[in-house]
Amino acid sequence: MASEENDASSGRLLLAESDVVGQVIVSEEDLQSRIIELGAAITADYQGRPPLLVGVLKGAFMFMSDLSRAIDLPAEVDFMAVTSYGSATRTSGVVRIVKDLDLDLLDRDVLVVEDIVDSGLTLSYLQRYLLARQPASLEVCALLVKEGQQRTALDLRYVGFTIPPDFVIGYGLDVAERYRNLPAIHAYTGPES
Ligand code: 5GP
Numbered sequence: 001m002a003s004e005e006n007d008a009s010s011g012r013l014l015l016a017e018s019d020v021v022g023q024v025i026v027s028e029e030d031l032q033s034r035i036i037e038l039g040a041a042i043t044a045d046y047q048g049r050p051p052l053l054v055g056v057l058k059g060a061f062m063f064m065s066d067l068s069r070a071i072d073l074p075a076e077v078d079f080m081a082v083t084s085y086g087s088a089t090r091t092s093g094v095v096r097i098v099k100d101l102d103l104d105l106l107d108r109d110v111l112v113v114e115d116i117v118d119s120g121l122t123l124s125y126l127q128r129y130l131l132a133r134q135p136a137s138l139e140v141c142a143l144l145v146k147e148g149q150q151r152t153a154l155d156l157r158y159v160g161f162t163i164p165p166d167f168v169i170g171y172g173l174d175v176a177e178r179y180r181n182l183p184a185i186h187a188y189t190g191p192e193s
Contacts, residue, residue: 015182020175022187025168026161031184034160038141039070041158050074051111052103057081059115062172063143067113078103084122095125105133114142115172120150
């Protein structure tokens with residue numbers, strides 16, 4: 001039993017001590033307490049009109065899971081998956097929809113749940129795409145926004161944290177599909193950073 005516990009904790013340490021996992025940018029505690037605040041604000045703002053939460057996979061899966069539990073309303077949840085072309089750490093803004101929504105947006109109060117806004121090009125594309133489905137309202141809740149990077153004007157109703165413009169991993173965010181399961185946001189110190 002003792003050795004199983006050791007194996008589990010050393011597995012977590014091995015992940016955090018990999019040569020690409022840098023310093024903590026937003027701690028697990030700060031993430032969780034800010035998400036409680038965001039959930040309370042959304043609960044207050046959407047009284048009488050429960051939102052349809054639209055998560056953008058894969059990066060927002062963990063944020064959606066925690067945020068949806070912090071919202072005290074009969075919200076519905078749907079996901080879409082997009083890939084944006086570009087290098088490993090830079091988007092080109094050209095977005096391909098890999099998985100579309102299952103639910104109809106017509107006359108719904110839609111709240112997009114996004115992991116991170118860098119240039120803003122992905123979100124700007126998504127907003128245009130979703131508005132064409134004629135929701136009653138369309139707002140955005142972004143966990144992270146990179147300071148001074150936006151190349152398009154965006155109206156972000158809810159923002160978790162503004163962070164420096166460096167590439168980050170963890171809490172849903174990956175490099176080549178890894179590190180999504182880190183419980184905090186870390187700097188990426190790999191070859192492309
Ligand atoms: P944007 O179109 O705003 O430049 O980029 C948005 C998308 O690029 C995000 O949804 C995310 O998938 C990816 N992205 C942007 N910055 C980062 C980052 O620092 N780390 C990771 N892992 N992905 C990022």
